[in-house]
Amino acid sequence: MIRRILFAAVAVGLVACAAYAAFYVAPEERTMGAIQRIFYLHASSGWAGETTFFFCFVANLLYIWRRKPQYDWLGVTCAEVGVAFITVVLLTGPIWAKPVWGIWWTWDARLTSTFVLWILYICYLLLRTLLDEPERRALLSALFGVFAFIDVPIVFGAIRWWRTQHPAPVIMGGEGSGLDPAMRKVFFFNVLAMHILALFFIAERYLLEKSKHDAELLRREAEAR
Amino acid sequence: MALLSNAAVLLGKEVRTEFRSRELLSTTMVFVLIVVVVFSFTFDPTSTESRRFGPGLLWMAFLFAASLMLQPCFLREQVNDTLGALRLAVEDPFAVFLAKIAANTVFLLFTELVMLPVFAALFNVSFGSQLPGVLLTFLLGSLGISIVGTALAAISAQARMRELLLPLLLLPLLTPILVVSTEVTIRLMQPEPYLEWKGIGLMAAFDAVFLTVLWLFGEYLLEE
Numbered sequence: 001m002i003r004r005i006l007f008a009a010v011a012v013g014l015v016a017c018a019a020y021a022a023f024y025v026a027p028e029e030r031t032m033g034a035i036q037r038i039f040y041l042h043a044s045s046g047w048a049g050e051t052t053f054f055f056c057f058v059a060n061l062l063y064i065w066r067r068k069p070q071y072d073w074l075g076v077t078c079a080e081v082g083v084a085f086i087t088v089v090l091l092t093g094p095i096w097a098k099p100v101w102g103i104w105w106t107w108d109a110r111l112t113s114t115f116v117l118w119i120l121y122i123c124y125l126l127l128r129t130l131l132d133e134p135e136r137r138a139l140l141s142a143l144f145g146v147f148a149f150i151d152v153p154i155v156f157g158a159i160r161w162w163r164t165q166h167p168a169p170v171i172m173g174g175e176g177s178g179l180d181p182a183m184r185k186v187f188f189f190n191v192l193a194m195h196i197l198a199l200f201f202i203a204e205r206y207l208l209e210k211s212k213h214d215a216e217l218l219r220r221e222a223e224a225r
Numbered sequence: 226m227a228l229l230s231n232a233a234v235l236l237g238k239e240v241r242t243e244f245r246s247r248e249l250l251s252t253t254m255v256f257v258l259i260v261v262v263v264f265s266f267t268f269d270p271t272s273t274e275s276r277r278f279g280p281g282l283l284w285m286a287f288l289f290a291a292s293l294m295l296q297p298c299f300l301r302e303q304v305n306d307t308l309g310a311l312r313l314a315v316e317d318p319f320a321v322f323l324a325k326i327a328a329n330t331v332f333l334l335f336t337e338l339v340m341l342p343v344f345a346a347l348f349n350v351s352f353g354s355q356l357p358g359v360l361l362t363f364l365l366g367s368l369g370i371s372i373v374g375t376a377l378a379a380i381s382a383q384a385r386m387r388e389l390l391l392p393l394l395l396l397p398l399l400t401p402i403l404v405v406s407t408e409v410t411i412r413l414m415q416p417e418p419y420l421e422w423k424g425i426g427l428m429a430a431f432d433a434v435f436l437t438v439l440w441l442f443g444e445y446l447l448e449e
Contacts, residue, residue: 064442120398146438154431157401158427158431159404
């Protein structure tokens with residue numbers, strides 16, 4: 001119990017410090033002004049969400065291979081946490097885009113593929129609610145999860161083939177891109193904070209899934225008597 | 226080789242079953258026709274506009290039709306309790322998928338080819354000079370829809386609300402096919418038409434990737 005409280009305190013504390021750094025430590029962007037500060041939340045949530053979906057994919061593969069219910073719990077946990085983080089990305093993006101681009105939304109490669117990613121994992125969660133038998137549910141949703149994860153890069157490629165409006169990658173974007181060193185530090189601190197927060201959510205949600213499973217076992221045992 | 230000969234036998238069975246009743250094909254064709262007509266009410270299809278919106282509309286009609294058409298391919302086996310027998314009959318369970326993918330591709334392609342002249346007449350566009358390109362696009366597009374659709378039909382057949390679930394799972398996964406096939410078809414319908422090989426390559430890559438995934442994981446979809 002004490003470990004869980006400590007973890008919560010660290011995660012929340014880090015996020016609070018990251019938000020402070022984003023608002024007060026990072027220098028103001030020259031052309032966009034204050035609105036650019038949403039980037040620290042937007043991009044770091046995106047990175048954390050994508051890492052979480054990658055964990056989900058790995059958990060799905062491990063379930064198909066090993067068939068241990070633990071991997072299924074991890075799969076659903078990561079899908080839910082990932083959807084939450086990507087929801088933040090999809091909400092903060094338009095808030096930034098409206099003053100900067102003049103529009104809330106555009107159908108370019110990164111926006112569309114993130115949107116499709118989000119919808120696919122919502123479908124993954126929906127599919128789980130429609131499969132009653134636990135082992136069937138675990139296996140079939142894991143298989144769908146594998147399909148979904150593989151699809152996203154292809155969606156990105158397919159739409160990129162036209163044109164793209166999202167700012168070119170600032171991190172690892174090659175020549176002429178990059179952040180101011182002070183901004184860079186704040187950004188990576190935000191990325192770290194968001195990953196710790198995601199890990200905390202995953203740990204808590206996993207325990208909840210485990211309790212659900214235990215409760216189900218107890219219920220069956222009681223019914224059998 | 227056993228895989229291919231098994232799949233060929235099963236494909237014969239699928240095609241025979243369909244051509245005895247012809248239910249699936251006739252229903253899907255009428256459905257595509259209705260979608261095309263309904264779409265024409267939502268905007269005024271003059272010739273330039275139909276060149277721009279027509280291909281998207283056509284592929285959307287095919288996609289909706291496919292999401293209905295793919296439904297019975299595993300449901301039928303489940304209702305008649307023949308899936309277990311099918312699995313026992315073949316060495317590699319992938320043969321079951323190969324046969325069903327081939328059958329669905331054939332049915333879908335057949336529907337598309339019948340609907341194409343109707344569409345061209347209704348929307349006043351011509352494909353005449355670009356027929357090989359159109360055929361290639363339709364073949365790769367239908368193959369992609371069938372590969373992913375057959376796999377998902379095997380999943381949705383085992384769930385509740387299966388009729389609603391299949392389009393729900395299928396449509397977002399098929400985004401790349403819809404995007405690319407629409408773009409390629411638009412270019413084929415321009416006043417100076419040409420075949421966009423990059424798009425053809427992307428569709429072929431999509432088909433190859435998902436066929437490989439299905440080959441790797443297909444047997445788990447058929448587990449009892």
